[in-house]
Amino acid sequence: MEEQVFGILHGVIENKRLIAIRGRKKVDFYYMSKGMFKNFMMYFTSGMYVFLTVKNTSRYYRGYRVKNVVDIEKVLAPKNNKPKIYYDISIIKSGVRRIVNRNKNKLFIDFEMSMPPYSNYHSFVSEIIQVGYVLTDKNNHEIERFSSYIKPKLFPYISLRTVKFLHIHQNDIDGGIEYLDFYSKLKDIEIKYRPMVFVWGKNDQLELNKLNKMYKLRNFTKSMQFVDLLNLHKIYFSLKNDLGLFNAYNLYSDIDLSNQKHDALEDAMVTRDIFGYFRDTCNSNVQIDFEKK
Numbered sequence: 001m002e003e004q005v006f007g008i009l010h011g012v013i014e015n016k017r018l019i020a021i022r023g024r025k026k027v028d029f030y031y032m033s034k035g036m037f038k039n040f041m042m043y044f045t046s047g048m049y050v051f052l053t054v055k056n057t058s059r060y061y062r063g064y065r066v067k068n069v070v071d072i073e074k075v076l077a078p079k080n081n082k083p084k085i086y087y088d089i090s091i092i093k094s095g096v097r098r099i100v101n102r103n104k105n106k107l108f109i110d111f112e113m114s115m116p117p118y119s120n121y122h123s124f125v126s127e128i129i130q131v132g133y134v135l136t137d138k139n140n141h142e143i144e145r146f147s148s149y150i151k152p153k154l155f156p157y158i159s160l161r162t163v164k165f166l167h168i169h170q171n172d173i174d175g176g177i178e179y180l181d182f183y184s185k186l187k188d189i190e191i192k193y194r195p196m197v198f199v200w201g202k203n204d205q206l207e208l209n210k211l212n213k214m215y216k217l218r219n220f221t222k223s224m225q226f227v228d229l230l231n232l233h234k235i236y237f238s239l240k241n242d243l244g245l246f247n248a249y250n251l252y253s254d255i256d257l258s259n260q261k262h263d264a265l266e267d268a269m270v271t272r273d274i275f276g277y278f279r280d281t282c283n284s285n286v287q288i289d290f291e292k293k
Contacts (some may be wrong), residue, residue, distance in 0.1 A: 048075055074087060103136070113207055132263065148182070166262050179215060
C-alpha cells in the first residue's frame with residue numbers, strides 16, 4: 001500500500017540516497033532508488049517543499065528507519081504567496097494529454113533492421129529491410145496500411161542472424177522495394193496528410209535519418225512531428241526502465257502478445273492499439289500498477 005506525504009526538506013544524506021522531511025514533531029527519512037535520486041538531486045536543498053508517494057510500511061536501512069519513495073509528485077520553493085514550482089507531475093501529465101489528444105492525422109510506423117553476422121561484423125552498418133505502417137485520419141479511421149520488405153544497399157545479402165531473428169529469407173528481401181520508392185511514399189504522406197508520426201522508441205527515427213543521409217536525400221522527416229510513445233509512457237508513469245512493445249500491450253489487454261513474431265506491420269498495428277489504450281488511460285487519469293502486471 002502507498003500513502004502521500006509532504007513537508008519541508010530538512011536535509012539530504014547523499015551517500016545513502018535519503019532525504020529528511022521535517023514533520024510537526026520529528027524528522028522522517030525517505031529512501032530513493034539510484035535513478036530517481038540522481039534525477040532529482042538538483043532540487044534537494046533545505047527549505048524546499050516536497051510532495052511524495054511512498055510505501056506506507058517502514059524498514060531499517062543503514063541505521064535509519066525509512067520508507068521507500070514510489071513517486072515524486074511535486075517540488076517547489078516558497079516565495080511569498082506564489083511558490084516557485086521546480087517539478088510538478090500533474091503539469092507534465094497535462095502536457096502528455098495534450099499531445100495524445102491533438103486533432104491530427106496519425107501515422108503509426110515500425111521498421112525492422114538488418115543485423116550483423118556472427119563474425120566479421122566490425123564494418124557492418126544496419127539498414128531498414130522492412131517497413132509497416134498504419135495511417136489514420138483525425139477521427140482515428142484507417143486511411144491506409146502498408147507493408148513491404150526493402151532491399152538493403154550496403155549489405156544486399158542478409159545475415160544468418162537476421163534470418164533467424166526475423167524469420168525471413170533472402171528471397172523475401174530480393175522481392176522488396178528500393179528504399180527510394182519508400183522514401184517517395186513517405187514524402188507523399190507528409191505532404192498530403194501532415195500526420196503525427198508515432199513510433200515505439202527512438203531507434204526507428206534514427207535509422208530513417210541514417211538512411212536518408214546514406215542515400216544523400218533531403219531529410220524532410222526533420223519537419224515531421226515524431227512522437228516516441230515509449231517515452232510518453234516513461235514520463236507519464238514515471239518509469240525508470242524501458243518498456244517493451246508487447247509488454248506494454250499486455251498492460252492494457254488480456255491478450256498475451258509476448259510470443260509475437262517480429263513483423264513491421266504487426267508492430268505498427270500494436271503501436272496504434274497501445275496509443276488508443278494510453279490515450280484513454282490519460283484522459284481518465286488512471287494509474288496502472290506495474291508491479292501487478
